[in-house]
Amino acid sequence: MKVVAFNGSARKDGNTALLIRHVFTELEKTGVETELVQLAGHIIRGCTACYLCWERKDHRCAVKNDMVNDCIEKMAGADGIVLGSPTYFADVSAEMKALIDRSGMVARANGDLFRRKVGAAVVAERRGGANHVFATINNFFLIGQMIIPGSVYWNFGMGRQVGEVEQDEEGVRTMHVLGENMAWLLKKIHGAE
Numbered sequence: 001m002k003v004v005a006f007n008g009s010a011r012k013d014g015n016t017a018l019l020i021r022h023v024f025t026e027l028e029k030t031g032v033e034t035e036l037v038q039l040a041g042h043i044i045r046g047c048t049a050c051y052l053c054w055e056r057k058d059h060r061c062a063v064k065n066d067m068v069n070d071c072i073e074k075m076a077g078a079d080g081i082v083l084g085s086p087t088y089f090a091d092v093s094a095e096m097k098a099l100i101d102r103s104g105m106v107a108r109a110n111g112d113l114f115r116r117k118v119g120a121a122v123v124a125e126r127r128g129g130a131n132h133v134f135a136t137i138n139n140f141f142l143i144g145q146m147i148i149p150g151s152v153y154w155n156f157g158m159g160r161q162v163g164e165v166e167q168d169e170e171g172v173r174t175m176h177v178l179g180e181n182m183a184w185l186l187k188k189i190h191g192a193e
Helices: 015-029 052-056 068-077 094-109 130-143 169-189
Strands: 002-007 033-038 080-086 118-125 156-158
Touching: 002 015, 002 068, 015 033, 015 080, 015 118, 015 156, 015 169, 033 068, 052 094, 068 094, 080 094, 080 130, 080 169, 094 130, 118 130, 118 169, 156 169
Parallel strands: 002 033, 002 080, 080 118, 118 156
Antiparallel strands: none
């Protein structure tokens, strides 16, 4: 089994990535393969509403000059998907929103490509606004007919400067429990013990 995570932060290896790695720690303990894709440094534009994905039905977005088709391929090949984003004015980063819109459109155009995969949101915040980020990501999972595991709290970690989320004991614990629950759910879905 494999889980691929997408870090939507402009900071490569920043707080969002640190939180994702805590989820990965628990997944890897159970033998789940993990991969982290960082959107930092990549220019990703939003959906152009051309609807060519609905005509072609080839699991690809018609916009080909960025990394989104590679991301869609990784999502389609994974058993679980983690989307992580910092909180930017109470929502996901622009890159994460573009990935959600384009991969979501391609998935729907191709018979709900991510249907019944396990999806988990991870949110880094300085102080507030994370509920909307969490909802944006989970709405993507739900409309795609994905299955969302819970944790002991919403999947938030607080910190501004790189590394500060490590001081948020409740946030770190939440990520570990999320990883445990995601691993358990993946194993139940795939009939493994």
